Amino acid sequence: MKKYLFLLFILTIFLSCNDKNITFKDGVSFKIEKNISYGKNPSQKLDFYIPENKDSIKGIFVLIHGGGWKAGDKSNLTYFTFSIMEKFPNYAFANINYRLADNHSFILPNQTDDIDNALELVSKKCGKIKLGPQFILIGNSAGAHLSMLYAYNRIFENKHRDQVKAVVNIVGPADLLHQDFKQYSDYSFVEKQMIDSSKPCPTDITNKDIPNPVFWINKNSPATISFYGNNDQVIPLSQKKILDSVLNKNKVYNQSYEFSGGHLDWVMKKMPRSSSIKSMNF
DSSP: OOOHHHHHHHHHEEEEEEESEEEEEESEEEEEEEEEEEESSSSSSEEEEESSGGGGEEEEEEEOSSSTSOOOOGGGGHHHHHHHHHTTEEEEEEEEOOOOOOEEEEEBTTHHHHHHHHHHHHHHHOOOOOOOOOEEEEEEEEEHHHHHHHOOSSOOOTTGGGGGGEEEEOOOOTTTTTTTTOOTTHHHHHHSBBBBBSSOOOOOSOOTTTTTTHHHOOSSEEEEEEEETOOSSOOTTHHHHHHHHHHHHHTTOOEEEESSOOTTTTTTTTSSHHHHTTTTOO
């Protein structure tokens, strides 16, 4: 608790915030729009931050929270979003909620559809960006899985997949079929509710392959930067090695980092570092 209070104290020094804008210590300022609806479901909302100088926008960071696909909220990433905004003053930021799964609803394609619809909304709000692919997806845990899957998967009819320039994967499961992930405490829920097996799929692809990010990686996949903890009891470090191997095999530009700690320790260790993200040449 003391660590979180200290973090909030530091943030209040670095920025000032009201209902309409946020200004950082160096004068960088963003307009704020909270809880914008991008669909009819109450969960389909996002917070949007756009530079005061709209003409300067180079791209859009989209943050996707974790929570085992059935919990979590965009508010979990609010202060993390602020920390990235300060370092990238020429980008817009969207911190999104999405429809959570339960015993009566499926993870896919609901959650990737929600990402697609959120990207559609913020794309319109920013206007046309004439610099090629414009989205950088940042997700943690289940949100990282969704970020990778959205960017890599070629089956889902997502309009903005080809506009994803890069993925920042923070402790995300990349290979759900690997034996190490089957030790996940809520694996039975994931197995039952990941995808509706009653719906038809391509004859050469199984419903087990569809939600698996590494299955979809090819030479055209977007650049990927990853962060994994060396004492993570939720997503084992071996997932990093699996992902690195497949990205390298397909010659996809990637970087990966190992930090000391468990599944949630990336927050206090200030991962991912802005310098690491900047090295991706956004």
